[in-house]
Amino acid sequence: MSAAGIIFSNIHDANIADLTRMRTLASVPFGCRYRLIDFTLSNMVNSGITNVNVITHYNYHSLMDHLGSGKDWDLARTRGGIKLLPPFVSAFANNRNALYETRLEALKSINDAVTHIQDDYVVMSDCDVICNIDLNDIINDHIEHGADMTIAVKHVNLTPEQARNTTMFTSNENGEITDIMSYPTDFSGEADVSLNILVMSSSYLKTIVLDAIAHNYVSMNRDVIGRNIGHANFRVYRYDGYFAVISSMAEYFAHSMELIRDAGVRRELFETKNRPIYTKVRNSAPAKYADGAKVKNSLIADGCVIEGQVENSILFRGVKIGKKTVVKNSILFQDTFTGDSVSLNCVLTDKDVVIRDGVTLSGATSMPIYVAKGKMI
């Protein structure tokens, strides 16, 4: 049994528009030294999937830079390895070259690559799936039940805002899917929410894609899953581990802070035996604490130099905290520089931000202040 991976790198970009203005959702920084796609990629690699296709749409330079040859995920391979699939634009004038908008359209546009998948199974995943999961559990469950498609779900309690960005499934006691609801605007409460990880045989995927091309289907949920419920064997795989999906800036902030607050989440995400989360290696020096540094309840990456005070915060690689500076409840992306006597509370700075001496910024947890990439304040 072997499986190939397909990752959608631009799905849900609109959810955190600020952070995805210049990058794909896949390359949004998360968890002090990672990018969102690191979780999905590491899950695949740790589950023995070494043939991974990353479908991109726009804005994907930062993603290309992050992934490089794939060596940091052990995906620089002679056979398989990582492959970026940017939009396929045809040279022939009579072809429509519109950019795809949905997963199914993306799959249709890479039909050629899909046809060439040699592996028995395919795991398709969105790029914003923050969890540490053994994908073999889903694949084995899929095989055991002779399913046509298996979708990982988690039982959660949703707010209306979260529900609006979610796909939910109802299923019977045997795990067979009986209904699907996509992005409902009037739902709250408990539901089986899709992790957006789908498993199927590669031959079934090929059939779906060819069928979608023939019938001009555009939506995986509506046209493929919705139409075939009751005919095909679509099943859910119930996952009960930690799973976070980011559907807004407030949620991005909340899930980040969860990493500080909850040792259990940190343990599960980062310390599951034999399943480390890989990321691009940057060869930063270790973090340096000066005399007079005062740090508590924080996650600190390598390359940081801390001379001031840091509390309940996340410092990405290469952040500098000046003397008498106080940083609380904040997330500072790579190479943020704070001068002396700066005060930050509930602030999210993007890469390469400079906060000059004496500046005070204060937001709220539900509405953190966002400082865009490269800005100087």
Place this chain on the structure above:
Amino acid sequence: MYKKKECVAMLLAGGQGSRLYSLTETTAKPAVEFGGKYRIIDFPMSNCVNSGIDTVGVLTQYQPLVLNEYIGNGQPWDLDRNTGGVMVLPPYQGKTSSDWYRGTANAIYQNLAFIERYDPDYVLILSGDHIYKMDYSEMLAEHKKNGADATIAVLEVPLEEASRFGIMNTDEEGRIYEFEEKPKHPKSTKASMGIYIFNRKTLADYLRRDELNPNSSNDFGKDIIPAMLADGLRMYTFPFRGYWKDVGTLSSLWEANMDLLGSEPKFVLHDRDWRIYSRNNAEPPHFVGENAEISNSIVTEGCKIWGVVENSVLSDGVVIEEGAYVCDSVIMSGVRVGRGSQVNYSIVGSGTEIGAESSVGRPKSAAEGITLVAPGLTLASGTVVPDGTMLNASGTK
């Protein structure tokens, strides 16, 4: 097909490092951890890459397992190349003879075939037990400018310490006329750093000749350099003005780690123009707990800190539990310091677990000397390791 290389580096990494005691019991000295996330060998390897040298032979002999695994295919240092790159060179069995490396010169002699495959004009000889950042391309440029047969990097040392080193006596142009190994009455303060550039053909000649001499100790400092001088070869010094430290003893290893600390550290790791590369373990960022206090210290990935850390260097995956106190110490990877324990003026080897309420060493001002706890030990709660002692599996010494 082998592509010609201008300069090939040979890194002597076979040393046992017996004065590091239990730290080198199962690892070669170049693989000893340093500065949080590095191993000693990362420094010469990174220097090579940053100096544009992409062909490096690493000569191993003593306990090579960890070192071989660490170097691997050289990818972390960008030394996984189609031609050249890093190559681990252990002693081997030949058709007519097989031998361990009998000295530094013999080790290179046995690997002349490796060097000659790349047809280099120059050979750079390095050792794997020094901490420094150096641009070898400047040294090579100087070597070429002088039209030298050999160039030896030297460091100015205080006159009172000069008798611990190999001393180069030179004329005003830096040409060496005399070499004295550990002289009682040094005439100069130019100490050899063990970094040599030779013209390849000259080196090969002298190595072959030295091999025929049954009385030779096959050592660069004792045999090759004196022989070249005696023949009147053009030998020059290359003065190095930067941080350089031989970390061959417990106290110098400790000192070199401490030199990374302070607001103006003697040795700067946070240097984006001269990055030091190392193999990465995919560990999460380090976490600092509610009651933790960290000052004047270096902490790296995978650490979890709930206690107090002062003037110390922590390698990856170190756990300092609540109420524990670590001061003036070097804590290697994966060490756990239990609740309420004190660690003062010590080096703790990797993977050791210190049980709760233990006491290792004494505060530096009162201590008899540095304390060493061997790697891989499990210390019961309440263990006391006296200052100035070495604790290993068979007890205290």
